[in-house]
Amino acid sequence: MTPVDLTKLPEYLKHQRWFAGKAWPIKSVSVVDHVTLDAEGPCAFSLAVVEVTYELGQPERYLLPVKPSAEGIQDALEEVDCLRSVFSLIREQRSVPSSSGRIQGEWISTPDAHVALPDPLPVRRLMVEQSNTSVVFGEKVILKIIRKLEAGVNPEHEMGRFLATRTSFRSTPMLLGALTLEGNAGATLAIVHRFVPNAVDGWKYTLDQFRRAGELGGTFLDEMRELGRRIGELHHALASVNDDPAFAPEPLLQEDLQRWSASILGEMGKTLADASRVHVDIENQRERLMEHARRLAHVAPSGQKIRIHGDLHLGQVLRSDGQWLIFDFEGEPARNFTQRREKYSPMRDVAGMLRSFDYAEATVMLEGNAPGPRLVPTREAFLEGYRESTRGAAFLPADDATFWTMLRAFELEKLLYEVRYELQNRPDWVRIPVQALLRMEEPT
Numbered sequence: 001m002t003p004v005d006l007t008k009l010p011e012y013l014k015h016q017r018w019f020a021g022k023a024w025p026i027k028s029v030s031v032v033d034h035v036t037l038d039a040e041g042p043c044a045f046s047l048a049v050v051e052v053t054y055e056l057g058q059p060e061r062y063l064l065p066v067k068p069s070a071e072g073i074q075d076a077l078e079e080v081d082c083l084r085s086v087f088s089l090i091r092e093q094r095s096v097p098s099s100s101g102r103i104q105g106e107w108i109s110t111p112d113a114h115v116a117l118p119d120p121l122p123v124r125r126l127m128v129e130q131s132n133t134s135v136v137f138g139e140k141v142i143l144k145i146i147r148k149l150e151a152g153v154n155p156e157h158e159m160g161r162f163l164a165t166r167t168s169f170r171s172t173p174m175l176l177g178a179l180t181l182e183g184n185a186g187a188t189l190a191i192v193h194r195f196v197p198n199a200v201d202g203w204k205y206t207l208d209q210f211r212r213a214g215e216l217g218g219t220f221l222d223e224m225r226e227l228g229r230r231i232g233e234l235h236h237a238l239a240s241v242n243d244d245p246a247f248a249p250e251p252l253l254q255e256d257l258q259r260w261s262a263s264i265l266g267e268m269g270k271t272l273a274d275a276s277r278v279h280v281d282i283e284n285q286r287e288r289l290m291e292h293a294r295r296l297a298h299v300a301p302s303g304q305k306i307r308i309h310g311d312l313h314l315g316q317v318l319r320s321d322g323q324w325l326i327f328d329f330e331g332e333p334a335r336n337f338t339q340r341r342e343k344y345s346p347m348r349d350v351a352g353m354l355r356s357f358d359y360a361e362a363t364v365m366l367e368g369n370a371p372g373p374r375l376v377p378t379r380e381a382f383l384e385g386y387r388e389s390t391r392g393a394a395f396l397p398a399d400d401a402t403f404w405t406m407l408r409a410f411e412l413e414k415l416l417y418e419v420r421y422e423l424q425n426r427p428d429w430v431r432i433p434v435q436a437l438l439r440m441e442e443p444t
C-alpha cells in the first residue's frame with residue numbers, strides 16, 4: 001500500500017517551499033521507496049521517496065515524511081515526536097528495512113563528537129529561508145532533513161565525515177551523524193551537525209561592517225585575515241590524506257587547465273548573450289574576458305587538484321565566540337554530485353570568497369551608503385591571511401604570476417555562474433555580477 005495519496009501529491013508539492021519544480025507541469029508522481037516508522041509510538045509516520053516526472057526535463061526525487069491523515073497529506077516534520085523519532089534513528093544507529101532497501105542511522109563516535117543531550121529532548125524548528133528543513137535539539141545539535149534527493153554520494157555528508165574522522169580541522173560545526181537510504185533509491189536523507197549557538201553568518205557580519213560610515217571597525221580587517229587563514233587551514237586538511245582516493249591530492253596537469261579554460265569559454269558563450277540583455281555594453285567586453293579564460297590554459301601547471309569547499313561565500317561561514325567556522329560543504333546547487341565531488345584547484349574557493357566581498361560592497365552601495373575604503377582592504381586582508389597560512393603548500397601554484405592568472409580565471413568562472421544564478425533566482429541582483437564583469441581589467 002502506498003503511504004501517500006498520489007492523487008493529492010502534485011497539488012501538495014506545488015505549495016512546498018523546498019519543491020523546485022513549481023514552474024513545470026507534472027506528468028506523474030510515484031513512490032520509489034518508503035518505510036513506516038514508530039508504528040506503535042506517539043508518531044506513526046512514513047518516510048517516502050517520491051519521484052516526480054515532468055512533461056519536459058529530468059525527473060526529480062524528494063523525501064516526504066508524511067503522517068496518515070483523512071484531510072490529505074500532513075507533513076510529519078511539523079510534529080515534535082516525529083522529529084525526535086528521526087533523530088533517534090541516527091543517534092541509536094538503527095537499521096530499518098524499507099520497501100526496497102533499508103535506512104541506516106550513523107553516529108560518529110570519536111571523543112570529539114561526544115555530546116550530552118538533555119532528556120526529554122527540546123526540539124526547535126529553524127525559522128530561516130532554506131531549501132531543506134533544519135531542526136535544533138537541546139541547543140546542542142542541528143538535524144538537516146534533505147528534501148530534494150540526488151543520486152550518488154552526498155558531498156556534505158562525505159566531506160563532514162572526512163573532516164571529523166580523518167583530520168584535526170575543527171573550524172567547522174562537526175558532523176555527528178547521518179541517515180542514509182540504501183538500495184535502488186539510495187541517498188543521504190538527513191545530516192546532524194553540532195549546533196553553534198549565537199552564530200552570525202559572515203554575510204550579515206560583513207554587511208554590518210560595510211554599512212558603518214567611514215573606516216571599517218578596528219578589528220574587522222584582522223578578522224578577515226583570520227578568515228583567510230582558516231580557509232588555508234581547510235585546504236591543508238582536505239589535502240592531508242593520501243590513502244583515500246576520494247581525497248588524495250593529484251598533480252595539476254596541463255590538460256586540467258585546458259579543460260577548465262574550455263569550460264569557462266563554453267559557459268561564456270551563452271551567459272554573456274543572456275547578460276547583454278541586461279547590459280548591452282557587456283558584448284564589448286567579450287574579447288577581454290575570453291583572454292582571461294584562455295590564459296588559464298597556457299600557464300605552466302604547478303600545484304595540485306584537491307577536494308575543495310566548492311561554493312564558498314560569506315553565507316557559508318559563521319562567526320561565533322570570536323571564531324570563524326566554515327560550513328555547508330554541499331557544493332554549488334546547480335552541479336550534480338559527481339561534478340561537485342571532482343578535485344579542483346583550491347584557488348576556486350579563494351575566488352568564491354573574493355566575489356562575496358564584491359557582493360557585500362555592491363549591496364551596501366545599492367542601499368545608498370557612501371563609498372568608502374572597504375572592498376580593497378577586505379580583499380587584501382583575506383588574501384594576506386590565506387597566503388600566509390598556505391606559503392609553500394604543494395596544492396598552490398609555484399609562482400605569483402600563475403597564482404594571479406588562475407585567480408582571475410576562477411573569479412570570471414564564478415561571475416558567469418552568478419549571472420546565471422541571479423537571472424534564475426534574483427533578477428534584480430544580476431547587475432551585481434554584470435557590473436563586476438564590466439569592471440574586469442585587461443589581462444596583464
Ligand SMILES: Nc1ncnc2c1ncn2[C@@H]1O[C@H](COP(=O)(O)OP(=O)(O)O)[C@@H](O)[C@H]1O
Pocket residue numbers: 126128129130131132133134142144173193194195196197199201327328
Ligand atoms: N551548525 C550550525 N549551527 C548553527 N546554525 C547553523 C548550523 N548549520 C546551519 N545553520 C544555520 O542554518 C541555516 C541553514 O543551513 P544550511 O545548511 O545552509 O541549509 P540549506 O542547505 O537548507 O540552505 C544557515 O544559514 C545557518 O544560519
Ligand SMILES: O=P(O)(O)O[C@H]1O[C@H](CO)[C@@H](O[C@H]2O[C@H](CO)[C@@H](O)[C@H](O)[C@H]2O)[C@H](O)[C@H]1O
Pocket residue numbers: 203311313314315331332333352355356357359360418421
Ligand atoms: O548558499 P547556497 O548554497 O544556496 O548558494 C547559492 O546561493 C547564494 C546566494 O544565497 C549564491 O551566492 C551569491 O550571493 C551571495 C549573496 O547573497 C554572495 O555572497 C555570493 O558571493 C554570491 O555568489 C551562491 O552563488 C549560490 O550557489
